Amino acid sequence: MLCTQSLKNKYRPCIIHSGNPLSETPTVPSTEIRLWLEKETNSVFVPIHEKAKRMLNEMRKELDNLEDVCEMLLENSKKEIEKRNMKTYGRARALNKLARLYLKRVRKIKDPSEVSYNSLHDFLQETQNAFIATEVDVRNWFPKISPFFILDRRKFQGIFERAKETVKTIHSFMEKEYVKTKILEDTFQLIERLLVLESQLTDVRIKMEKATIRENSLEKQIAEIQQQIVDLKNKQSLSEMEGVQEDIKKLRRRAQYSLRHLRKPFVKYERLVQREAGLTPEELRKLNDYIEDPLRALATEEADYPRLREILKKLEKALSQGKVKLKSSRARKAKENIHSILNGDSLVSLHKECRRAIAKREQLLTSSETVKAKKGLAELRDTVGRLKKKRKRVELEKTTIEQNLKGTLNEIKEDKGKIEKNVLEFLGRGVHVEPRV
Numbered sequence: 001m002l003c004t005q006s007l008k009n010k011y012r013p014c015i016i017h018s019g020n021p022l023s024e025t026p027t028v029p030s031t032e033i034r035l036w037l038e039k040e041t042n043s044v045f046v047p048i049h050e051k052a053k054r055m056l057n058e059m060r061k062e063l064d065n066l067e068d069v070c071e072m073l074l075e076n077s078k079k080e081i082e083k084r085n086m087k088t089y090g091r092a093r094a095l096n097k098l099a100r101l102y103l104k105r106v107r108k109i110k111d112p113s114e115v116s117y118n119s120l121h122d123f124l125q126e127t128q129n130a131f132i133a134t135e136v137d138v139r140n141w142f143p144k145i146s147p148f149f150i151l152d153r154r155k156f157q158g159i160f161e162r163a164k165e166t167v168k169t170i171h172s173f174m175e176k177e178y179v180k181t182k183i184l185e186d187t188f189q190l191i192e193r194l195l196v197l198e199s200q201l202t203d204v205r206i207k208m209e210k211a212t213i214r215e216n217s218l219e220k221q222i223a224e225i226q227q228q229i230v231d232l233k234n235k236q237s238l239s240e241m242e243g244v245q246e247d248i249k250k251l252r253r254r255a256q257y258s259l260r261h262l263r264k265p266f267v268k269y270e271r272l273v274q275r276e277a278g279l280t281p282e283e284l285r286k287l288n289d290y291i292e293d294p295l296r297a298l299a300t301e302e303a304d305y306p307r308l309r310e311i312l313k314k315l316e317k318a319l320s321q322g323k324v325k326l327k328s329s330r331a332r333k334a335k336e337n338i339h340s341i342l343n344g345d346s347l348v349s350l351h352k353e354c355r356r357a358i359a360k361r362e363q364l365l366t367s368s369e370t371v372k373a374k375k376g377l378a379e380l381r382d383t384v385g386r387l388k389k390k391r392k393r394v395e396l397e398k399t400t401i402e403q404n405l406k407g408t409l410n411e412i413k414e415d416k417g418k419i420e421k422n423v424l425e426f427l428g429r430g431v432h433v434e435p436r437v
Contacts, residue, residue, distance in 0.1 A: 027432040030198060033419065034191045040427060041184055048181050053115050055170045059127065060111065062163040067106050069159045073099035076152050091145045095152075098141055105130040117174070117182040124170055131164055187422040194415045198436045201408045204401060211398045218391040222384055229380050232373055241364045248295065248357050254350055255294035261333040262315075266291050268324050269315050276323075278314055287311050298347070299354035305347065312338045 028036045038045075073095060080092035109126050112119035138160070142153055233242070270287055273279045279287065286307045289297035301308060316338050318324045319331060326334065340346040365371075416433045424430045 025430045025432050027434050030191070030194055030416075030433055030435045033431070033433050034188060036431070037184075037187065037191070037423065045181050045184055048177055049115065051173070052117075052120055052178055055166075055173060056112070056115055056120060056123070059123075059163075059166050059170060062159075062166045063106055063109060063127070065159050066163050067103065069156045070099050070103040070106060073149075073152055073156060074103065076149065080149075088148050091148050094141060095145050095149055098137060101137065102134055105134060116185050117178055118185070120170070120178070121174065124167065124174070127167055128171075131160075131167065134160070135164075183422050183426050187419055187426070190415050190419050190422070194412060194419065194433075194435065197408055197412050197415065201405070201412065202436075204405050204408060208398065208401045208405060211394055211401060215391060215394045215398065218387055218394065222387050222391065225380050225384050225387070229377060229384070232377050232380065241361070244357060244361045244364060248361065251350070251354050251357055252293070252295040255298055255354065258347060258350060259290065259294050259337070261330070261337040262312075263291065264330060265315060265319070265324055265326060265334045268326070269318060272318065272323055278318070279311065283307055283311055283314075295354055296358070298351055299358040301351065301355075305351055308347075309342060312342055316342075 026036075077092045077096035077099060080088050081096060083089075109130055110123065112123050138157070142157075145153065266287060270284070270291065273284060273287075286297060289300075290308070290311070298305065298308070315324065316335065319326070319335060412435050416435055419433050420431060
């Protein structure tokens with residue numbers, strides 16, 4: 001069925017194949033859908049909405065009248081209380097208390113700021129609840145106040161009955177007429193929500209763009225500083241230091257391997273001499289060094305490693321005397337290792353290389369160029385660390401923004417679908433809402 005409304009030429013039609021004939025569904029931007037829907041539904045919605053406004057004003061007048069008559073009851077009962085007449089005093093106090101209660105209930109009823117089905121429904125519900133409670137009080141207490149204040153009570157009841165009738169009239173109107181446009185009011189609210197979501201989506205995308213720019217800037221800074229670190233490492237002093245450190249690692253493995261059969265005997269001998277003596281304090285410290293770090297111990301020995309020799313001689317004697325107990329295979333290998341060191345040159349080459357490597361490292365460590373380069377390297381690494389932490393925070397921020405982005409897009413999609421469904425249900429023909437996404 002072709003859409004024949006006055007606005008059909010303004011909006012791009014969306015051709016939908018729905019069986020036999022081709023039907024045109026207008027495509028309306030989200031920023032214009034409210035205006036389009038208002039024009040399409042004015043003939044139905046406006047009269048009902050205006051009638052709802054009139055009824056609300058009538059109910060407001062009735063509540064104002066009820067408030068006035070409650071104040072009248074309050075004033076008249078107060079005057080009677082002040083007379084201290086024993087016949088009317090108790091009844092006047094009861095009426096005064098009831099009037100205060102009624103007045104409090106009436107004033108608590110919240111007046112809707114704007115007219116809609118939901119706001120009018122809530123207003124009516126609140127009014128009915130107040131009236132039901134008041135009616136119970138009137139039924140229970142007015143007979144007890146009788147026959148006094150008869151004119152005041154009649155005036156109150158007359159106004160109260162008119163207010164109740166107005167409530168019934170509004171309730172009937174809402175059930176039979178206003179309910180038909182509830183779906184339309186809900187749709188207008190959905191449209192407002194859709195526009196807010198679209199605005200939020202724009203803000204979220206701006207935040208994402210800014211976060212991406214910050215992330216790219218940090219990535220660039222990190223890459224530049226990492227290149228500076230590489231360049232600094234390639235400087236002669238640091239490059240040479242790196243080579244020496246690598247040599248020391250290899251020598252440390254060699255030293256550990258060369259003395260591997262003596263490690264267990266050293267540990268047991270250290271415990272023995274701590275109990276029974278047998279080594280000088282210097283020799284005991286040196287023995288501990290050989291257990292902890294053979295390379296460092298060997299590199300700090302004088303030529304022909306005299307302290308190691310003294311330790312080995314005493315260890316050999318302890319082994320022979322059975323003071324250091326080892327398995328036969330371990331004892332045999334330990335003695336062979338001791339013999340090769342004391343009577344051969346198995347450690348001569350390693351000793352010289354260790355001394356040279358440690359000396360070279362100490363020399364490089366104390367050179368002004370190395371000190372300066374290492375300081376610069378530490379500062380650069382510290383800067384990279386701080387920048388990486390900032391980048392991590394930006395990445396977390398982007399993750400949160402992305403979740404918000406997806407959530408907002410989903411809400412926009414849902415609201416768009418609800419608007420289109422409501423329009424189809426109310427008008428009997430469809431519309432395609434085009435969001436600003």
